[in-house]
Amino acid sequence: MEYAPAKFHKSARTLPEPGEAFAFTPENQAKFDAYVTRYPPDQRKSAILYALYLAQGQQGYLTRAAMQHVAQQIRCTPAEVEDVVSYYTMFFTKPVGKYVLNVCRTLSCALLGAERVTEELSAVLGIKPGETDPTGTFTLVEVECLGACDRAPVVMINDTDWHERLAPEHVRRFVEDLRARGKAALSGCHLHKEQGAGGGGQGAR
Amino acid sequence: MAYERVLTKHVNEPHSYTLDFYLTQQRGYEALRKALTLDPNDIIEQVKASGLRGRGGAGFPTGLKWQFVLKDTPKPKYICCNADESEPGTFKDHVLMERNPHLLIEGCAVACYAIGAKVAYIYIRGEFYHVQQVLEAEIENAYKAGYLGKNIFGSGFDCDVYVHRGAGAYEAGEETALIESLEGKRAQPRIKPPFPAVAGLYQRPTAVNNVETLCNVPLIVLYGSEWFAGLGPEKNGGPKLFCISGHVKQPGVYEASMHTTLRELVFDYAGGMIDDRPLKAIIPGGSSVPLLLPDQLDTPASFDAVQKAGSLLGSAGLIVMNDSVCMVWLAMNLLHFYRHESCGKCTPCREGTDWLFKLLGRLEAGEGRQKDLDLLYRVSNNIVGKTLCAFGDAAATPVISTMKLFRQEYEAHVREGRCPLPAPWRASRPLFAGAH
Numbered sequence: 310m311e312y313a314p315a316k317f318h319k320s321a322r323t324l325p326e327p328g329e330a331f332a333f334t335p336e337n338q339a340k341f342d343a344y345v346t347r348y349p350p351d352q353r354k355s356a357i358l359y360a361l362y363l364a365q366g367q368q369g370y371l372t373r374a375a376m377q378h379v380a381q382q383i384r385c386t387p388a389e390v391e392d393v394v395s396y397y398t399m400f401f402t403k404p405v406g407k408y409v410l411n412v413c414r415t416l417s418c419a420l421l422g423a424e425r426v427t428e429e430l431s432a433v434l435g436i437k438p439g440e441t442d443p444t445g446t447f448t449l450v451e452v453e454c455l456g457a458c459d460r461a462p463v464v465m466i467n468d469t470d471w472h473e474r475l476a477p478e479h480v481r482r483f484v485e486d487l488r489a490r491g492k493a494a495l496s497g498c499h500l501h502k503e504q505g506a507g508g509g510g511q512g513a514r
Numbered sequence: 515m516a517y518e519r520v521l522t523k524h525v526n527e528p529h530s531y532t533l534d535f536y537l538t539q540q541r542g543y544e545a546l547r548k549a550l551t552l553d554p555n556d557i558i559e560q561v562k563a564s565g566l567r568g569r570g571g572a573g574f575p576t577g578l579k580w581q582f583v584l585k586d587t588p589k590p591k592y593i594c595c596n597a598d599e600s601e602p603g604t605f606k607d608h609v610l611m612e613r614n615p616h617l618l619i620e621g622c623a624v625a626c627y628a629i630g631a632k633v634a635y636i637y638i639r640g641e642f643y644h645v646q647q648v649l650e651a652e653i654e655n656a657y658k659a660g661y662l663g664k665n666i667f668g669s670g671f672d673c674d675v676y677v678h679r680g681a682g683a684y685e686a687g688e689e690t691a692l693i694e695s696l697e698g699k700r701a702q703p704r705i706k707p708p709f710p711a712v713a714g715l716y717q718r719p720t721a722v723n724n725v726e727t728l729c730n731v732p733l734i735v736l737y738g739s740e741w742f743a744g745l746g747p748e749k750n751g752g753p754k755l756f757c758i759s760g761h762v763k764q765p766g767v768y769e770a771s772m773h774t775t776l777r778e779l780v781f782d783y784a785g786g787m788i789d790d791r792p793l794k795a796i797i798p799g800g801s802s803v804p805l806l807l808p809d810q811l812d813t814p815a816s817f818d819a820v821q822k823a824g825s826l827l828g829s830a831g832l833i834v835m836n837d838s839v840c841m842v843w844l845a846m847n848l849l850h851f852y853r854h855e856s857c858g859k860c861t862p863c864r865e866g867t868d869w870l871f872k873l874l875g876r877l878e879a880g881e882g883r884q885k886d887l888d889l890l891y892r893v894s895n896n897i898v899g900k901t902l903c904a905f906g907d908a909a910a911t912p913v914i915s916t917m918k919l920f921r922q923e924y925e926a927h928v929r930e931g932r933c934p935l936p937a938p939w940r941a942s943r944p945l946f947a948g949a950h
Contacts, residue, residue, distance in 0.1 A: 347676040347678075349590075349716065352697070352698075354697060354699070355697055356698065358695075358698070362681070383698070392700060396701065396857075397640070397681035397682050397683055397701075398681070398683065399640045399682035415602045415847065415848075415851050416602050416603065416797075416801060416844065416847050416848060416851075417602065417603055417759040419939075420759075420833075420939065421760075421761075421939065424939075424940050424941035425939060425941060425942075427941070428941050453684065453850075453851045453854055454601070454602040454603075454684075454801075455641050456599045456600060456604065456605045456608055456639065456641065457608070458604070458605050458757065458759035458765065458831070458833070459605060459758070459766045459767065460765075461759065468640060468641070468643060469643045469644070470644075471644065497644075498612075498645075500608065500609060500612045500613060500645075
């Protein structure tokens with residue numbers, strides 16, 4: 310009997326792309342060095358998510374080279390960094406579009422048409438959830454509860470901006486608007502906008 | 515409805531988030547000034563006497579939690595504020611942090627003083643980037659004004675408050691998973707004991723408190739524990755934020771006392787049902803709690819009364835559903851959530867949520883078999899009570915609860931070989947695969 314056939318040790322895990330050589334820009338390095346002081350000196354690992362956000366912001370997604378750089382910064386092993394990256398949903402290990410449309414699919418949004426929003430986006434952009442369109446402009450992602458259930462259905466754009474109350478029938482116009490005006494097309498978070506007396510959104514009643 | 519709001523009274527006013535506004539309109543930082551003249555143990559006693567119960571979901575008495583924090587130790591101690599608000603149907607901490615951030619900052623400082631900590635970390639979910647921007651700016655303003663930092667009010671008390679951004683993980687809302695995530699690891703729960711009060715962040719004594727809980731602390735110090743307890747029913751005192759979403763006319767965050775009934779919340783506060791359709795069921799405390807039926811709406815929305823009615827107040831996220839909602843679909847929607855969010859540490863939860871989702875998906879697609887119904891029960895019961903954290907119980911709840919209350923709908927799916935209630939707001943074809 311063959312002791313260790315070739316298939317025996319084959320892991321289903323896909324390794325992250327090696328990518329080009331990576332180092333923080335001086336600006337990001339300065340940000341990281343300032344941030345890491347929030348934690349005790351022997352607990353640099355606490356800054357790992359921050360470092361990964363910086364790296365992802367710098368090149369759009371996380372490559373093996375980026376993870377190695379983060380590992381050096383944190384003073385841990387690259388495997389520990391990959392362990393963290395693979396757990397959290399807000400990190401990408403493949404290139405994504407300029408606008409990542411994260412459609413909330415959980416109950417409160419779904420009750421008000423989130424599934425239809427995803428279907429419409431899928432039809433308008435010609436891609437399925439998880440895919441990026443050929444021009445590299447849009448990536449469509451279904452995500453779980455974003456915590457804005459009173460403004461359903463909600464879409465988070467990239468990891469920073471929100472668009473609230475996106476009804477299925479508004480999807481086509483929304484996409485056109487986003488193409489034409491960029492992030493100016495987004496409603497933003499109703500709470501975040503400066504509220505004039507009596508105007509704007511309602512925070513709580 | 516004669517209740518006067520205290521947590522969110524001003525949140526709709528412009529500049530409500532600024533330090534100036536907080537100082538002039540909300541007696542800002544007076545509670546901290548007063549607290550620093552008291553013995554820390556007296557503050558813990560006050561919080562205990564107020565009956566403040568944790569607003570994150572479990573409803574555990576906050577004063578007791580603080581009392582358990584190890585006292586005689588040379589180790590540093592920590593306050594971790596749980597701002598990972600991710601329970602489906604919950605969006606209250608969002609408002610507090612964005613429109614009344616100084617109340618939270620002051621609450622963190624008072625809590626630190628009470629347990630003998632010098633540092634508080636606010637663990638905010640990654641999706642709340644815009645909230646984080648407001649919070650960090652206001653923390654900086656608090657430092658500049660001397661409400662944080664070294665030797666606050668000349669008392670010799672030092673306090674730092676930092677924001678820590680998560681990156682998309684529901685499980686990070688579990689207190690030990692939150693600590694793991696703060697330490698730079700996967701957000702997976704720890705085996706308890708030891709509890710965080712003994713060995714928490716960096717294995718040091720730690721109290722983990724929800725945003726709304728900490729926001730109540732300055733109010734208790736300022737207005738007294740009797741005032742606080744008097745706002746609600748016995749053992750359910752204080753103001754409470756209710757998040758109402760789903761098929762209601764005016765979804766939103768509403769502040770009320772826990773005397774308020776679920777019916778008042780749905781029909782008076784949230785304006786009733788969209789198009790005045792009949793109410794079929796509500797989830798009173800975020801997706802992890804059992805459903806309640808229309809004939810239970812006169813239950814007061816307090817921790818104890820909702821529990822007596824057979825559910826839990828949890829995070830007070832009320833999800834209201836009209837008669838167009840198929841209960842098998844509902845369970846499938848939530849199991850998609852739990853399957854995606856299961857951290858994978860405990861086998862019953864990791865495997866069980868996947869099994870449940872697939873079984874429910876099969877029923878929804880019209881391919882369910884009679885024996886699947888028993889299988890759903892069996893798989894659920896193999897998760898409940900067999901995991902390290904409460905996630906497992908929560909994940910099985912939508913299945914157990916809908917099967918108990920709406921068994922006939924499950925039977926109908928098998929009998930008719932299709933979903934008998936395909937609502938127009940749902941996808942035209944069942945959506946299966948998640949994106950991740």
